Amino acid sequence: MGGFWLTILALLIASCALLLIAGGRKHRPVSIERDALNKAFYHQRLKELEEDEDQGVVGERPEMVRELQQTLLHDIPKDEEIVERSVGRWVLLPGVLVLILVSLGFYFKTGGFAQVMSWQQVKNDLPALRAQVMDPAAKPLTMEELARLGLGVRSSLQDDPQNVNDWLMLGRIGMVLNNADTATKAFQRAMQLAPNNPEVKLSYADVLTRSPDPEDNRQASVMLNEMIKADGDNLRVLSLLAFNAFSQQHYPEAIAVWQKMLQLLPADDKRGVMIQRSIEQAKTESGKQNSHLALSVTLAPGAEKMLPAGGVLYISVADGVSPVPVAVKKLPLSHFPLSLTLDDSNAMMPERLLSAQHQVQVRVRISRDGSANPQSGDWFGTSAVTPFDGHQQLSVEINQQQP
DSSP, X not given: OHHHHHXXXXXXXXXXXXXXXXXXXXXXXXXXXXXXXXXXXXXXXXXXXXXXXXXXXXXXXXXXHHHHHHHHHHTOOOGGGSSXXXXXXXXXXXXXXXXXXXXXXXXXXXXXXXXXXXXXXXXXXXXXXXXXXXXXXXXXXXXXXXXXXXXXXXXXXXXXXTOHHHHHHHXXXXXXXXXXXXXXXXXXXXXXXXXXXXXXXXXXXXXXXXOSOHHHHHHHHHHHHHHHHHOTTOHHHHHHHHHHHHHTTOHHHHHHHHHHHHHHSOTTOTHHHHHHHHHHHHHHHHTOOOOEEEEEEEEOHHHHTTOOTTOEEEEEEEOSSOSSOSEEEEEEOOOSSEEEEEEGGGBSSTTSOGGGOSEEEEEEEEESSOOSSOOTTOEEEEOXXXXXXXXXXXXXXXOEEOO
16 A cells, blocks of 8 residues: 555656656747847858859849848847746746646546545454454344455455465355355365365355356266265255255255255254255155145135235145144235145145145135234135045135234
């Protein structure tokens, strides 16, 4: 930063010096230049008269010389005009001040001065931001603070481009800020510096898995399978491998990996619920979901006239005994009649799957404000408790209004 300001100062000094040197030069009056021209013309004319006399062209040379001398005398400048004039350099000082003020003003206005000062402040704040993000007990950084931390880390990497930990931090910041390009390039650089670092490999595989490019997904799959060979019970690697397989529509592989994770997790681990849902979703996507409930939803004439703009449709399936739903589905309000299917992927809990129920009752509600809790004035409809054999079709009419 000091070098930058020294450069600005040197340029200003050079500009001011040029102004003073150019403005302080002595100027000869125009009359002196005219006198020199007249003398040159006089001597040239004398030479021509001599040549003409030698050739016999003119015969009255003395008379013509006198006329030429009189013409020269009439055009000689006065003495006071011959004095050379110069401008005092002190007269140019206001111009120097104007040059400095205008140059600095234009720079502050259009030269990114505010951005430079903000960047300098980020560099000064970098140690404190690092300490805060590394401290589990500290207050989480806001998105703005994370962006400032990312800029600070990027600046630090210019001075220390071999710092693997900083490249990892920059990549993770890029993922949090949803900047896939920054994250990918940062993890790629970290891989070049530490290709055998498990944390680096897993982070790079993670960002490749989330990429919309199928080639990136395949590269991530190769990396994850190599890591599984080295550590087959690593839950982080297994989770990422299952997600990668699911995103590539390799559903049997994804299901097998998630089932292995269920075996490794403790029975009371809350992650089991999400894994079970993922398994059911994969079964549904692959067409292997055998149990499903086909539902047709219609509107009563009174409800059709009062559809709210931006409403949300909530569909819940209960077992007819407990008020806690077995399966739930949320949809944006659309045209009616509406046909849809529910299966185990919509289950609320893995231990209460839709396929395990012997009877079902469906409730459909239109929420005006998107709230999951029923509000006064909401329209809804409920089916009767119906036996369920895994392949049921029900119709529900929305014909009642919440009191």
